[in-house]
Amino acid sequence: MAVFVYAENINGVYKKAAFEAVSYAKAIADQKGDTVTAVSINPTDSPDLLYKYGATNVINVKDEGLKNFSAKAYAQAVNEVANADIIVFPHTTDASSVAPMLAVQKNYSLITNVIAAPESLSPFQVKRRAFSGKGFMHAKAEGEGVIVTVSQNAFGVKENPVSGSEEVKDLAVANEDTKVLSHEQSSGKLDLKEAEIVVSAGRGMKGPENWGVIEDLANTLGAATACSKPVSDIGWRPHTEHVGQTGKAIAPNLYIAVGISGAIQHLAGVNSSKTIVVINSDPEAPFFKSADYGVVGDALQIVPALNEKIKAFKG
Ligand SMILES: Cc1cc2nc3c(=O)[nH]c(=O)nc-3n(C[C@H](O)[C@H](O)[C@H](O)COP(=O)(O)OP(=O)(O)OC[C@H]3O[C@@H](n4cnc5c(N)ncnc54)[C@H](O)[C@@H]3O)c2cc1C
Structure with missing residues (x-):
């Protein structure tokens, strides 16, 4: 079963955190002897950018209803396509609100803020940040599947080019919970959470x-x-x-x-x-x-x- 990764984009453009999450998923897939499937919602960037970091399949979810972000609706969309027992998310503000929703929907364990490749896959055990970054812990997942969120700038973006293919999925997920009233754009030229x-x-x-x-x-x-x-x-x-x-x-x-x-x-x-x-x-x-x-x-x-x-x- 392929390792799934949520490749986050903002207005269609992949975030650096997406490349880091794909790099992380590739490390797990190599441990498993498997491949990586990335899923992204309404991306406009080329899937080549994800093949570069090791995603062999890219699922491009097309859904006009998901133009505005909603953790619940995004979790539902990912749930419809992510058929895997290990699913990787970046620990960005948006993705780290989708991951717990998906964990509930799939009844999977959730381990947030991981900073290194897993120590073992069966059982799934991994090092994560704890106590607001003041300490570390080794978390072990129980049950059938696990979702992890990867702390930004911790594992790193690692090139691992593969030849990949893209699949477009048309979905129509109900997105009724969220109405965007205002959108505050950060004033800096660089995204603070992604900056080195x-x-x-x-x-x-x-x-x-x-x-x-x-x-x-x-x-x-x-x-x-x-x-x-x-x-x-x-x-x-x-x-x-x-x-x-x-x-x-x-x-x-x-x-x-x-x-x-x-x-x-x-x-x-x-x-x-x-x-x-x-x-x-x-x-x-x-x-x-x-x-x-x-x-x-x-x-x-x-x-x-x-x-x-x-x-x-x-x-
Ligand atoms: C529940 C709670 C949550 C909080 N959350 C946050 C948070 O998320 N982030 C946060 O930042 N704070 C947070 N705070 C506030 C935090 O406790 C501090 O009050 C705050 O971080 C102090 O900000 P500061 O260092 O800019 O100012 P100050 O404490 O006033 O420090 C100013 C510093 O500048 C130095 N300085 C003065 N003049 C110069 C000069 N000319 N050149 C060089 N140095 C100079 C001084 O020596 C001093 O060390 C929180 C507080 C509470 C109670």
Whole structure:
């Protein structure tokens, strides 16, 4: 039985998290000696993009009724085509709300936020993040089937080209629960949860007028911008940039925290980052305890100087 994977797209365009989930499904399929079937809802991107990461079959669900996202309706659509005992989802906001619905519909186990290929397939056992990223656990699935969600930027996107084929399925799933009243588009050029580098700033920046240096550094590094909760609460930055326990949880390769104290609620959303750099004027700021590299000094001097150095290095 093939390993199924939900390849998420936004407005038809595959997300990086979809490629990571396909890469993960391919690792399981290789363990099983099987193939990967990817399912996507109304994609406009070419299926070649999924063959590249190891999906041998791509099921393209065409359903006008699913133009607007609804976890329940999407779970029903995936349920109609996903005939597998292992189903992989990316741990994105949308996909991680579809996965539990599908687990209920199929009566499968659900293991969220997995970060490595399974330790065994029978029984299915895998390492996952726990306690807001402060710890790990080894979860074992019971029962007939299992659904996993793959933590973003944890397993990685791995090219594994196969020759594949596409199947188009016309569905007409009832999607009556969700009415989209407004749609808030993130202001940054890059999706915060997918970004490999994030430059984030807090109340230490003193005011929104000083954010130019943060954006300049982010542009130089090709990074997304983020902020602490009070900064978005006061309205200095949009809520889409708020990271932490009550905001987005991210795990970039590099997280640069500028003028952020490092409260536990902030750390809960960023402590899975691979490398953390902290810039803070207070040498006693708690964030330094979680930092790989720290700079003590005034952000308004350090950040532009760092930007110039990186530009010179790149040049
Ligand atoms: C239930 C609950 C949920 C929460 N959820 C979140 C969450 O999801 N995300 C989140 O971020 N917070 C969250 N918080 C708030 C959290 O507890 C902190 O209050 C918040 O993270 C502090 O934001 P900050 O670091 O920007 O500001 P501050 O704590 O005011 O820290 C500012 C930092 O800037 C430094 N600084 C000052 N001037 C400069 C300068 N010139 N150059 C460099 N550094 C300077 C200071 O030394 C200080 O360390 C939550 C709180 C609660 C109670």
